[in-house]
Amino acid sequence: MKRLITLLVFLLLLLQATAGFAGRQLDAVYPYSLEKQQIRTVTGRSTLPLYVNLTSYDIPRMQQAEVSVKLPGGFSALPKEGWQIYKGGASAYWQTEAWYGQNFDLLYLQADEGAVSGTKEIEITVSGNGWEERKSINFTYDAAGETIGQPQPEGRKPDKAKFNWYIQSVTLPVDVYGRRDDRAENGVVYVRDTTFESFRNRMKGDGATNWSAVFNHPATFLLLDMRNPQRDIRVLKFKAQLLDRVSGQVVEGLITAGTTNHDTGEGWAGKTGEGAETTALISLDGKKSQTFILPLYVDYFTILEGDYTLRVTVSGGDQQKIQEVPLTIARKHSLGLFAVGFAFVCFLITLLLLLRLKQCVFSIGAKGAITVALFAAISFGGIALPSTILGDLVHALLGPFSGLVTGLLSGIMQYLLIVSLLVLYRKPGVLTLLYVLKFMLSGIMFGHFSPIGVLSTSVYIVVTEFLLWVSGFYKKENLDTKYMFFVALVLGLGDALITFVNFEQMMFFYRLYYADWFLAMYMLVNGLLYSSIGSWIGFKTGTKLRQVVSE
Structure with a gap:
C-alpha cells in the first residue's frame, strides 16, 4: 500500500513538472x-x-x-x-x-x-x-519611396501603373545556368528521340529503360526575367503551356515532373502527367529585377514536332501576368542512326572476313602470324595502354581538346604500325587479324568487351580493308613513293570517315553533343592529318624492316 501511494505521489509530481515546462x-x-x-x-x-x-x-x-x-x-x-x-x-x-x-x-x-x-x-x-x-x-x-531604404522627394505621389510585378521577357532554350544554348536557334527546342531508347540502353549494357528517369529529365530550360518595381516579397505560381498557333487551344506535350518511385518506376505518371503543362513555384525576394531558370518537361510519347506558341503564366494572389512567345518543337534527326546502321553492316562483313582468317594465317605462315601478334602487342602496349592510363589526366588539362594529344598515338602511331606490317605482309586479312588481336588484348586487360566496342572495331576493319582493296594495294607489284603517298591520303580520308561514324555512334548511344566545327576539326586533324602522316612514316619504316628481314 505504501508503495502504491509513493508511486501515485511520484506520478503527480511528474505531471506537475511536465505541466510546468509546457508552454x-x-x-x-x-x-x-x-x-x-x-x-x-x-x-x-x-x-x-x-x-x-x-x-x-x-x-x-x-x-x-x-x-x-x-x-x-x-x-x-x-x-x-x-x-x-x-x-x-x-x-x-x-x-x-x-x-x-x-x-x-x-x-x-x-x-x-x-x-x-x-x-x-x-x-x-x-x-x-x-x-x-x-x-x-x-x-x-x-509612402513615396520607390526603393527600399532610399527616400524620394517630398510631394511625389506613387504611380499605380509602376507598382506591379510583371514579366519582362522569356528566353529559351537556355542551359541549366541560364546561358543561351548554342545547339539550337532561338525559340527552337530539340527533344530527345525515345524511339530507340531501349535499344540504346541495352547496347550500352544498362539493361531496361528507366522511363521515370527519362521523363524527369528536363527537355530544356527557359529564362524568366521578372520586374518587381514595388519590391514585393511573395511566392508566385509559374505555368507553361503549349498552344496551337491556328486554334489557340492548349495541346498536350508539356508535363510536370513528379517524384521518382523506385518501386514502380513511374514517378512521371499519374497526376504529374495530367494538365498538359509544366508548373513550378517562384519567389520574389524584394529586388527590382529578378531572373529565374526554370525547367521544361515534355511527354515524349505525346509531343509532336511543329510550331507552337508557348504561354507563360505567372500568378499570385489576385494578380496574373501572361506572356506568349513562339516555340518550335523539333527532334534532332542526326546521322546517329545511319552511323549505327553502317556499323552493323560492317559487323556482318567482319564476320565473313573472320571466316577467311584461317586462310590468311596459312598464307603468311607461322613467322607472319607471330609478327602480326607482335605488332598487335606493340599497338596495345604503346597505344591503347597509355591512352587509357593518361587519357583522363590529359582530358583534365586540355578538356575537349585532349583528343588532339592522344590522337598522336591513335593516329600517327597506329597507322605507322598498320602500314609497316602491311608492307611486310601484303595479304588481305592481315589488317583484320591485327585489329582482332588488339581488341582481344584490350578486352582482357581492361574489360572493354562491349557491343559498341565491337561495332567500332568492325568499322575500322571494313573501311580500311575496303580502301586498301579499292586502291589496288594488295595487287600492286612495287610500292613506289608516289603511289604510297596516294595510299597515305586514302587511309587518312578513310580514318576521317571512321572518326565521323564513331562520333555519331557516341552521340546516338550516349546522347552527347559535339558542335559541327568540333567534329570537323577532329576529322581533319585526328583523321586526315595524323593518319596520313602515320601511314607515310609507316611506309618508310616498313621498307627498312623489309630490308632487314630480307637480309
Missing part, C-alpha cells in the same frame, strides 16, 4: 524575407508577407487557437484561404497538435493608397482556452 511561443516577422534579409522600411503600396509562427510543446492534448492580426491604419490584408479578412485586420483558427506542434503561415499585407508615412505597428494575438500570446511589430512606412 507556447509566438513569433512574427514583418516584412518577412524569404532570404532572411533585414528589411526595415516598407515602400508605397508594396505587397509584403507577414510571417506568423506558433510553437507549442509539452501540452498533452490538441487545442484550438484563434489568431488575430490588427493592422495599422491604411493597411489591409489580401484574401487568403483559411483567413477571414476584414477592415483593419484578419483572423484565423489553428489546431495545435498534442505534445509538440508548430503552426505557421504567410499573410500578405498591402498599403492602401491613402496610407501615411511614418512608424507603424502590427499587433498579433493568439489565444485559446485560458491562455493568450501577444506580439507587436514596429516598422517604418515610406
